[in-house]
Amino acid sequence: MRKRYPATEVVSPKQGSGNHNHSRIAAGILAVSLLLTGCSKSEGDKAAFERLSPNGLADSQKLWNYSQVIAIAPGARLIEIAGTTGDDSNGNIVTPSDMTGQVNRAFENLEASLKAAGTSGKDVVRVRMYVVGLDGETHWPIINSAMRRHFGERGPTSTLVGIQTLAAPDILFEIDASAVTAKEQRLPNPGFRP
Numbered sequence: 001m002r003k004r005y006p007a008t009e010v011v012s013p014k015q016g017s018g019n020h021n022h023s024r025i026a027a028g029i030l031a032v033s034l035l036l037t038g039c040s041k042s043e044g045d046k047a048a049f050e051r052l053s054p055n056g057l058a059d060s061q062k063l064w065n066y067s068q069v070i071a072i073a074p075g076a077r078l079i080e081i082a083g084t085t086g087d088d089s090n091g092n093i094v095t096p097s098d099m100t101g102q103v104n105r106a107f108e109n110l111e112a113s114l115k116a117a118g119t120s121g122k123d124v125v126r127v128r129m130y131v132v133g134l135d136g137e138t139h140w141p142i143i144n145s146a147m148r149r150h151f152g153e154r155g156p157t158s159t160l161v162g163i164q165t166l167a168a169p170d171i172l173f174e175i176d177a178s179a180v181t182a183k184e185q186r187l188p189n190p191g192f193r194p
Contacts, residue, residue, distance in 0.1 A: 048181050054068060077182065079119060081113045081179070084176065125156050131172065
C-alpha cells in the first residue's frame with residue numbers, strides 16, 4: 001500500500017552531478033524519518049496518525065502546543081468524544097464559578113472517556129474547546145496547562161472558541177475530542193457502562 005507524505009521540494013540534479021543525487025535521497029529519507037518519529041504508535045507498532053508541520057506557517061507545537069495538521073492512516077480506528085464539562089458522576093458542575101476547576105475536571109472526565117474507549121491523551125488528534133466569555137490572557141494559560149498535562153508537549157489539533165453561553169448557566173468550559181488508534185486495538189471493559 002502506498003503511503004502519502006507531505007509535499008516536499010524535489011530538486012533535480014544537473015547532468016553529470018554524480019553523487020549529489022545520493023546525498024539528496026539520503027536527506028529525503030532522513031526528513032521522512034524525522035517526520036514519522038512524532039507519530040502515535042499503537043498495537044503492533046503501527047502508526048495510527050502522523051503530525052505534519054506545513055512550511056510557511058508558525059510552529060504551532062512550539063508556540064502554542066497544538067498540531068496544525070494530523071493525517072490519519074488508512075484503516076485506523078476513530079473515536080469521537082462528545083462535549084465534556086467539569087461535572088461529577090451525578091451531572092453536577094463541581095466548581096460553578098471557577099474556570100480552573102472546571103477545566104481541570106473536564107480534562108479528567110475526558111481522560112475517563114478515553115480510557116473507556118481503550119485509549120489515552122496520546123492518541124487524541126483533535127479537540128474543540130468552548131469558553132464562556134473567553135479572555136485569552138486569563139483563560140489560555142489555564143487551558144494550555146491542562147493540555148500539556150493530558151496531551152504532553154505535542155498537543156492535538158485544536159480550536160478554542162469564545163461563546164456567550166453553554167447548555168447550563170453554571171458551565172464555563174466544554175471540550176470535545178477525536179482520538180485515533182490502530183484498528184486492531186480492542187476495548188477494555190473497566191470503566192465502561194453499557
